[in-house]
Amino acid sequence: MIAYLVRRILGMILLLFLLTISVFVLFNILPGDPARLTCGRACTPATIEANRHRLGLDEPVMTQYVKFVTGIFAGRTFSPDSPQPIKCNAPCLGYSFNRHEQVMSLIARAAPVTFFLAVGAFILWLTAGISLGIVAALRRGRWPDRVIMTVSMIGYSLPSFFIGLVLIFFVIIQWKLLPFPNYVPPWENPFQFFQTMLLPWIVLATLNAAFYMRLTRNQVLEVFGDDYVRTARAKGLPERTVVVKHALRAGLTPIVTAAGLDLAYLLGGAIISENIFSLPGLGSLAVNSVTDSDLPLITGITLLTATIIIVANLVVDLLYAVVDPRVRIT
């Protein structure tokens, strides 16, 4: 167990290391000059060069990379020879000169928004997807099954920006059921928080809910044909026990663990939903950083997202060993 964890964590570190290199190399060979973007139209070559030096972009890529990695572990200081050096404490993912702010604090501000968005949508889609999937399986071939499968097909085919715009148009503009989204943290104004998040949650959950309905239905139907479910019946157990304790326990385990990965994917930022509802989350931040060619910010967000997904993978694997006794961690 310990050996397994050590091995996995070492693998994670190696993976992240390779990732930083590829992100760094990729952005350095891309066209476009970050130094040129630091000042406006009336920019003299001298200012650009001064800024280039201030950003540390005049150094070789290798040196830049080493400084970047050092910053993560030990912190660093930007433009140390200028009158106002910028101190960046570990873990320092860099400094966004476009936004005049440290990448870490930009991310720290956006991450909670994305976190609440993702977790709320996760709860919603798991609840709807799994419960309706079970109902469809138990009523296979009859009207509840047909209705649920049709709804799932529709939900699966609609692009989320379309659902989002339709919801905004009707719920907010036409019927005025909700105010225009304006994000506040839940601890400041829980009511406004819910009002703002409700539609994004629905939009984000729709696609996955539709997918999980089908997944659950198939999984449950498959498990119902399994021999151990027949054994449970042959014991004379009540049908409820047969379904819940024997069939669902086995059928839903892989679904719930797989859902962990889907959640991790969302935690990296829900680009479309965040943009439609102008939520200041990681997804919006990522899009903006790309349009601004904000290299430090792009690198930071990429690293963070990758870390979340890699860690989630590990957690899901560990979780699987907890819920399925056949899985041994060695």
Add this chain to the structure above:
Amino acid sequence: MTATGGTADRPFLTVNNLAVAFPTEDGLVRAVDGVSLSVEKGKTLAIVGESGSGKSVTAQAIMGLVNRKAAKVTGEIWLDGQELVGLPQNEVQELMGSEIAMIFQDPMSSLHPFYRIGDQIAEAIRAHRKVSAAAARKETMEMLRHVGIPAVERRIDAYPHQLSGGMRQRVMIAMALINSPQLLIADEPTTALDVTVQAQILELISKLQGDFGTTVIMITHDLGIVADVADDVAVMYGGRIVEVASTKALYAQPEMPYTLGLLSSIPRMDRKLPERLDPIRGNPPSPINLPKGCVFQPRCNYWERVPDGACKTVRPDLLESDPDHFVRCLLKPEERQQISRDVQQVLAGSPQ
């Protein structure tokens, strides 16, 4: 042993004209059609047949495991004076696992992979009797010991995948017998096991049958094990019983050509060496589209001996050939017995 249903003093289990049909898009699948049999208390009846003969569906119908929404079950099943067909679901549930229990072919897939074996057995106890968890565990432990599981204190908390195939089947047997059922249905209990383990499991079932006075129905396609364990044998083909007799009588003189075919396709040590195995040619009939006449006619070697091609048009009845030996065949009894003697002589390798 009678093949037609009991009347005055009814045997312990009597099945009368049992039919199980599954409506499908391709038509009505008559998996079991007009099966009648009976077993006396404490005896073992073997139901033999190849895949698709309807033997497992017969067993599941007796057990009450046939999905009522998917299948139509008609006929009568009398267990110890109680009619089982048409019993409400909750009463069937009460009987399952307490009065009638079943063990299945593949013990690995039949045990739930996520629960400890002790808990799975204790669950069967507590489904039918109000006992404390501690008492159920104690009883489970005794039963596991009884079925020959070593180091029970440790094994009771094992998961199925941690046990060998033979041990798993012992666990299944323990689970089936935990509530001392009157009737045990064993559906190919040894098919998934090694040959050496097969013998142990059969021995165990026989021993427990003696200990508990259980009546056993053994479903199998293996005529080799039938001879060792069964008092009576019913041979099924195409959803029907085609021959039924005491084990002794059936092995001494199998009369139905299908039974003959089954017996001659068993590899035997006493057979003359260069002889090839003699399989039954062709495949079992589709239960949707059964032959109009005798269901075995398309594969039968002897149907041309019956005048007017009657085998192609007339459905034979299950008739008494010798006392307590019933055969479903249009051949004359003398002719059948002659064929049977000839075939057995060939098998034994002696000159004809």
